[in-house]
Amino acid sequence: MNKEENIKVGMTIGDPNGIGGEIILKAFEDPRMLELFTPVVFASTKLLSYYAKSFGLKTKIHGITSLDQIVHGKFNVLRLIKEPFNVQWGEVNSEAGALAVKSLASATEALKNNEIDVLVTAPINKESIHSEDFSFPGHTDYLNQELEGESLMFMVSNELRVGLLTDHVPVKDVPARINAKVIKTKIGTIKESLKKDFGISKPRIAVLGINPHVGDNGVIGTDDQDTLIPALEELREDGNIIFGPYAADSFFGNKKYQEFDAILASYHDQGLVPFKTIAFGHGVNYTAGLSHVRTSPDHGTGFDIAGKGEAHPESFIAAIHTAIHIYRKRKEYDILNENPLKKLSRKRR
Template structure:
C-alpha cells in the first residue's frame, strides 16, 4: 500500500519483556501526537503493557485488536497475543518472556509478509535464550534472511555515519575464512544500491576497511588485503562503483576521514560496531539492508541491568521507528522515479501535418 494514501503502518515486536523492550516502546510512543505521523501496531500483551506503563508512570492508551488488519489510524494498536497475566521478573530471562519474544517476532513478521504492516521495528532479544526454545538463528538478521530468501547486510546508520559489516555473529577465529572477493563485491554493490534507493545518495562513496592491523602493512601482517580486498575494490571501481580502500581500521574513524564517505564496510562485527556505538550510541539504528522489506532496531541489547528502573533511553528505538519510515518513503519515491524514467514516451503518427503550425480554418 502506498504511503501516499495512508499513514505508514509500523509493526513493533516487543523483545524480551524482562529487559527494556516494553519500556523503550512505551517511551517512544508517549507523545500523544505520535499517531499523526504513523500508525503503531505492537505485537504484545495488553495486560503486560498496562502493568509496565504503570511502573513507568506513562499514560499510554491502546486500541486492542486481534490482527494487524484491524489497526486504526490515530491510535496505538495492540495485537493481543495473550489475555493472560504475564509474570514479569525484570533483569532475568525466563521461559515465558523468551517464548513471548519469539511469538511477537513471528507474528509481526507474518503481518509484514502479508502486507498488513509496512515496516517492522524489533525490540532487543536475548539470542541465547531464544535458541534454547527453538529459535534457529543467532540474531534477527539471519531470521529475516531466511524469511526473505536473500542475504542481508547488517547496516548501522545515523545521519552522519553509516557502517556495514561483512561478517556478522561468528567467532573471531572464523572471520578470515568467511571473507572472499566475490562476497565483498556483492556486499559493496548492495551497499551502493541501498544508499541510492533507501538513503537518496546519488553517487555513493564507500570506504572499505582492511582486515589486518595497518591493513596488512603491504603483506607483512597478513595478505587478505592484497589477495582479496584490494582486487574486489579495484574491479568494482573500474566498473563504476565508487569503492575505496582498504583503510587501516585503527585510524579511520576520525571525523575528517569517515565524513568523506557515505558508508563504511568493516570486515567484522566489532571492527565496525565498536567505533559506531562510541560515536553514535544514542541515535544509532540497526538496519537490515538488502531485503525486499524494511526492518530496523535500536543499536543496543536487552539491558537487564537497568530493566524496570525507569533508566532506559528510548532515543535509539525512536530513531529506529523514524528511520524505517524514511526508508520506506525514500524507496517508494525511488521506484516511482525509475518507473517514470523507464516508461516509453508516446509517439505521434506521421499524418503529414506539421503540428507546430496553427491549423487553418476551413
C-alpha cells in the same frame, strides 16, 4: 489522510524481561507521534499495561485481536497471548525467549503479507531465544531467511553509516568468511541501499582492512593482499566509487569517515565500536538488502537497568523515523525509475 500518511509501523516487544516495553511506551508519551503514522505492537494488552503501570506512563493502549482491527490515531496492541506473562526484570529464561520469538514471527508474517508497512524490532537476548525451533543468532539472519533479498547489517545515523562484511561470528572465523563473492555482494547491497533507501545517486564507499594496518604488506597476515584488495580493484574497474582498504585504527579518530557515504567494516566490533562511540543513543540498526524495511535501536536488552525506569527511547524513536524515511525513499525511487513508456501511457489517458 492518504495511505502514505497512514504508514503502519509494526513493532516487536523484544525480550519482555528487558527494556523493550519501556522504550516503546515512552516513545508514545507524546501523542503527536500518532499523527505521523499508525503503530501496532505485537504482544498483549496485559503486558503493555503492566509496563505502563510499572513506570507511571500514560500511553493509552488500544487492544486488538486481529490486524484488520487497527485504528489510525491509536496505539494499537495485537494480542498474541491471552494469559498474563510473569515479567522477571533482567532475567534470561526460555519463556521470555519464546514470547520474543512469537512476537518476531507474527510481525514478520504481517510484513510479508503487507499488513504492516515497516517493522521496528525491540532488542532480544540471543541466549533466551535460542531453541530447536529458532536457531538464528539474531534478527538479521532470521529476516534474511523469511524475506527476499540478501541481508546486510547497516548501522546508520545522521553522520555515519557502517555496514559489515561479517556480523555475528567469532573473530577467529572472520578471515575464512571473507571472499571475493562476499565482498562484491556486500558492497553491491550497500550501493543499492544508498541509492534506493537514502537517495544518494553516486555513493562513495570506504572499506576497512581485515588485519591491523591492512596487513602491512603481508607482515601481519596476507588476507588483505590475497582477497580484499583484488576484489576492490575489480569493483573499481566496473565503475564503483570504492576507496581503501584503510587501516581501521586511525580511520575514525581522524574523522576520515566524514568523506564517505558509507563504511564497510570487516567484522562486528571493527565497525560497531566506533559507530556506537560516535552515534550511540541516536543510531539505528537497519537490515539493508531485503524486500521490506526493518530497523531497530542501536542498543541491547538493557538487563542491567530493566525495571528501573531509566531506559531512554531516543534510539527507538530514531529507528521508527528511519524506517518511515526509507519506506518513503523506496517509493520515490520506484516512481522515478518506473518504465518511462508506462508513465507516458498514463499521461495520454
